[in-house]
Amino acid sequence: MDLLERYLQAVKKYLPWHRQDDILAELRANLESQLEDQEAEIGRPLNNAEMERWLKQLGSPMQVAGRYQPQQYLIGPTVFPTYWYVMRLAIFWMLAVYAIVIAVQIFSAPDPTFSAVVRAALRVPGVMIATAAWVTLIFAVLEYTMTHYPGKWPATANVLAEWSPGSLPPLERGAIGRKKPRSFATAVAEVVFGIIFLIWLLMVPGHPVLMFGPGEQYMHLSPFQLQPVWWQFYWWAVALNICQLGWHLLDLVHRNWQGERVAQRIAAKLLGLIPLVVLIEAPGQLLVTLKNPADDLARYGSTENSINDGIHRALLVVCAIVVLQAVWEIGQASLASYRKRQAARP
């Protein structure tokens, strides 16, 4: 009997406080009746081991008391789909705004550094958690008020019921089953234009007019000259174009021009970073210098600094955009591959 009392005492601790005495009295009456029946059946009181076995079978005190709690949700099943949708949107937009603000802060600083980018990246999980916490808090309050004061929310009950099929958004480009594969003509055109572009690119050093047009004359008259690091940039650009042309040709040879080519796109983005990094890492960040510093430094020195600084910042921004695009495409490709695997599961 002592064990039953201890059991009931433990159950009481987990019961809703305003009803615990009433529930406990009822539970006690039921369990005592059950105990009496069991003892009458065997003709003696239950020994300690039998008592323990019986109580164990009833369930742990926390489990038993938990069944008396009203069913509670932080976010209930009615609100959850909206909550999840808003959560994803909020995190996406918060990250977008954060990235823009941080980019502006970093690139407007007098000396943008790589460590500032790393510090900003390390703060991303905190930003995401804070956003998720706020969205959850708002929806938890919404859930609570909708559950406890249903009359105050007459409109919300009708929101889901009052949708119209006519208001559905139009089919998106590339929607399932609608994506048009690349045609043979497109694949051939890519190769032909790729070859023309490569020839043009290779002719530019001998005939700068092909790139600069009439402005080429100004290059001769200008007090500035491009640094040799641009040659590295140029040859990397040529190499990447040859790679891309090679890929397109291989696609044609293997009759694979209709494929998705996600890996190629991502690889092209990542390899495209190389020439940018070559310029960013130019010694002293000097991309343009004076032809005759002895004569022109006083007059054009500050212009030279501004040009180099401007190009350097622009390259950093382009680099950041390319990285973001690559991350986005990798994320999309991983998601598509995950969905494909899930769909293939039996």
Next chain:
Amino acid sequence: MGYSMTLAENVFENLRLELRRGCLTLAVLAQLRQEHYGYTLRKALALRGLEIDESTLYPLLRRLETQGLLASEWREEEKRNKRFYSLSPEGEEIFGKLLEEWRAINAAVNSILDDNQIL
């Protein structure tokens, strides 16, 4: 059971509990057309072949009472205070509707099973 349960067993257990949940409520309401306190109700249901855990039945009685389907009163019986439950007038009405629904579902499922020669 418990931690060694396989995924298939877990799925089955969840579906079984889901299937039982509605049936238990109906059985309890049916049995409480006659007054009972928790333990005797449990015994009466078990006698008809429907075993229910104490930890499921007693909170279920509370819930049904909160919803207005059951009426209860404390009374002394065999020198012990017990809480006796019975169907309230509102409970009678809802029980009638649920019974109708149950019979329709039962007939439909039996017909489907018959057609597929499962029975």
